[in-house]
Amino acid sequence: MKFVGCIAILAALAGTALATEIPQADRRSGYSFMGPDSRAMQDDDTSNPGMLWVLDGETLWKRKAGTAGKACGDCHSDARVSMKGVAARYPTFDKALGKPVDLEGRINLCRSNHQQAPPLAYESRELLALTAYVAQQSRGMPIEVGNDPDLAPFVAKGHELFTRRQGQLNLACANCHDDNWDRKLAGAPITQGQPTGYPLYRLEWQSLGSLQRRLRACITGIRAQAYEYGSPELVELEAYLMSRARGMKLETPAVRP
Amino acid sequence: MARPVLIALLATAAFAACGPAGAEGLLPYTVAGDAVPDSLTGTKGDATRGRALIVERSSTCILCHSGPFPEQAFQGDLAPNLSGSGSRWSEGQLRLRLVDASHFDPATIMPSYYRIDGLTRVGNAWRDKPILSAEQIEDIVAYLVTLRD
Numbered sequence: 001m002k003f004v005g006c007i008a009i010l011a012a013l014a015g016t017a018l019a020t021e022i023p024q025a026d027r028r029s030g031y032s033f034m035g036p037d038s039r040a041m042q043d044d045d046t047s048n049p050g051m052l053w054v055l056d057g058e059t060l061w062k063r064k065a066g067t068a069g070k071a072c073g074d075c076h077s078d079a080r081v082s083m084k085g086v087a088a089r090y091p092t093f094d095k096a097l098g099k100p101v102d103l104e105g106r107i108n109l110c111r112s113n114h115q116q117a118p119p120l121a122y123e124s125r126e127l128l129a130l131t132a133y134v135a136q137q138s139r140g141m142p143i144e145v146g147n148d149p150d151l152a153p154f155v156a157k158g159h160e161l162f163t164r165r166q167g168q169l170n171l172a173c174a175n176c177h178d179d180n181w182d183r184k185l186a187g188a189p190i191t192q193g194q195p196t197g198y199p200l201y202r203l204e205w206q207s208l209g210s211l212q213r214r215l216r217a218c219i220t221g222i223r224a225q226a227y228e229y230g231s232p233e234l235v236e237l238e239a240y241l242m243s244r245a246r247g248m249k250l251e252t253p254a255v256r257p
Numbered sequence: 258m259a260r261p262v263l264i265a266l267l268a269t270a271a272f273a274a275c276g277p278a279g280a281e282g283l284l285p286y287t288v289a290g291d292a293v294p295d296s297l298t299g300t301k302g303d304a305t306r307g308r309a310l311i312v313e314r315s316s317t318c319i320l321c322h323s324g325p326f327p328e329q330a331f332q333g334d335l336a337p338n339l340s341g342s343g344s345r346w347s348e349g350q351l352r353l354r355l356v357d358a359s360h361f362d363p364a365t366i367m368p369s370y371y372r373i374d375g376l377t378r379v380g381n382a383w384r385d386k387p388i389l390s391a392e393q394i395e396d397i398v399a400y401l402v403t404l405r406d
Contacts, residue, residue, distance in 0.1 A: 168383040169317065169368045170376055180335055180366075186320045187331035223383045 022178060022192055027248060029196045030256055033189040038203070042255035050132060050201040050253025053125075053208045057133025060126060066117025072130070075114060079137055087135035088143050088250055091239045093150035100154045100235050104131050104210060122229035128208045132199045135252035143196070143250060146243030158240025161233060167224030173237075188257070193218075195241040197254020204257065211238055283373060284391050286356065292349030293356055297371070297391035307400025310393055311339070317368065317388070318397075325404065336367065343404040351401045355394050370394060 031039060045051050061072045061079055076082040091102040094109075101109065107130050108119035120127035146155065162173045176185070177193035184190065198211040205213075212234045216226040227233040286293050296302070311318045312326050323332035324339035342351065353360055358367035370389040379385075389397070 164377070166376075166378045168376060168379045168386075168388055171366060171368070175366050184334045186314075186333050220380065223380050224378045225380045 020178060021244070022181070024247070027194065027245065028181075028192055029194050029248060029251065029254075030191045031197070031251060031254065033191045034255075034257060038255055038257055042197075042251070048201065048253060048255060050199070050208055050255065053129045053132040053199070053201075054136050054253055056125065056129035057131070057136075060130050061133060066111065066115035068114065068116040070115050072110065072115075075110075079133065083134045083137040085138050085141055085144075087138040087252065088141045089145060091145065091151070091154075091235055091242065093148055093154070095150070099232065100151055100239050102211075102235050102238050103135060104212075105230065105235070107131060107134065123210060123213055128199050128210065131210065132208060132253050135199065135250065138250045139252055140249055142247050143242055143245050145239065146246045151239060151243075154236050155239050155243045157233075158236035158238070161237055162240055167219070167222035169222045171222045173218065193241065194245045194248060195238065196245055196248050197251040197256065199252065200254040200256055202256045208253065211241070283371065283387060286371075288353060288360070289349070291353060291361065292347060293352040294349040296395055297352070297356075298395050300395070302392070302395030302397070302399030304396070304399040304403050307396035307398070310389075310397055311400065316393075316397075321367070339401070340404055341406055343402040344406065346401075348398060348402050352394065352398050355389070355397060 031042065034042075041047050041049075058079075064071045064074075073079070087103055090106065091100040092106075093099070094101045104122065104127055107127065111117045111119050120130075145151070162177075165172045165175070173193065176190050181190050181192040195211050198214070199208045201208050202214075212229055215234055215237055216229075219226045284297050286297050287295065310316050311324070312329050314320075318324075318339075319326065319329060319332045321333040321335040322337065322339050323334060326332065346354070354367075356371040357369040358365045359369055368388060371387045371391065371394055373385055373387055
């Protein structure tokens with residue numbers, strides 16, 4: 001009897017930890033929660049501040065760097081062709097490294113392995129610019145992460161992290177972004193936490209920022225210890241979020257409030 | 258008993274400028290049924306300070322709740338309106354709700370404001386501290402009981 005009771009309680013707890021996932025048909029980009037002004041800012045390239053980073057990225061793409069004396073474009077030629085659809089597939093599983101790599105990580109691998117240049121710091125203007133330029137080549141394309149069996153265990157870890165309560169406020173990502181995305185936190189829409197626009201321009205930041213920056217902000221928001229930039233946990237969360245958003249269209253560079 | 262309370266109060270006073278809950282240990286309290294009948298500090302809270310605390314961003318209440326706070330433009334809708342809490346719940350029930358809301362429903366999203374165990378990966382700045390001090394909880398309880406309608 002006692003044993004059965006225990007199982008019932010465990011099942012109830014597990015049920016609360018694993019919140020209901022959003023049905024495919026109900027998935028919505030953060031864009032659809034914004035007011036008309038922010039939407040207009042994102043839609044028009046001449047008013048979208050993120051385009052400044054994209055233009056910087058285009059310049060950097062052609063600039064030689066490192067002791068190899070090579071520019072990105074020397075190997076990849078025209079980004080509009082070679083980088084089309086690439087961001088929609090990231091993070092990918094890197095067979096040589098045996099772990100997933102996000103787009104920023106891939107660009108830094110090219111810096112160190114192919115350009116013989118030091119990796120760029122997360123959130124540096126250069127890394128944001130190159131990432132935005134590469135990702136913008138996939139704008140409007142559907143996200144494809146989630147089909148690779150090698151990536152699956154890392155997506156599963158990201159999912160586990162997404163549903164785990166943490167921090168002084170003892171909340172899981174899912175408590176807000178799966179269970180309460182139609183509600184308001186201190187008057188502002190919570191949204192589904194879809195990763196469709198990164199790197200994106202956040203009015204609150206007055207800057208472009210990476211998905212990892214956003215994740216760290218949410219983790220600090222629940223008063224948990226934020227994972228370091230580039231840490232396996234953040235890449236796993238990115239992999240889960242991108243697979244959760246499979247089929248949704250990339251918007252880089254998006255605008256958010 | 259009197260000494261730890263005094264020390265805790267002093268600690269609260271000393272850290273008051275640093276925001277909620279100074280480096281204070283938890284005072285012992287007794288749960289009777291679904292309530293904590295006795296004040297955590299042994300004294301009655303101050304309802305005026307309680308109202309000010311509830312609307313303060315760092316207390317986190319109105320991230321989720323709304324309430325009779327017409328001057329607050331930004332209130333949440335993740336949780337019931339706090340109006341009438343004092344008629345729906347006794348003082349002791351309100352105190353237990355703030356101390357440990359998971360007592361009422363283990364699946365609640367409302368944080369436990371006077372608990373430091375059973376939490377994972379709490380950030381350095383907040384580790385081993387309750388979200389609110391015992392004194393702050395008493396002030397908030399004193400205010401909530403006045404919300405009769």
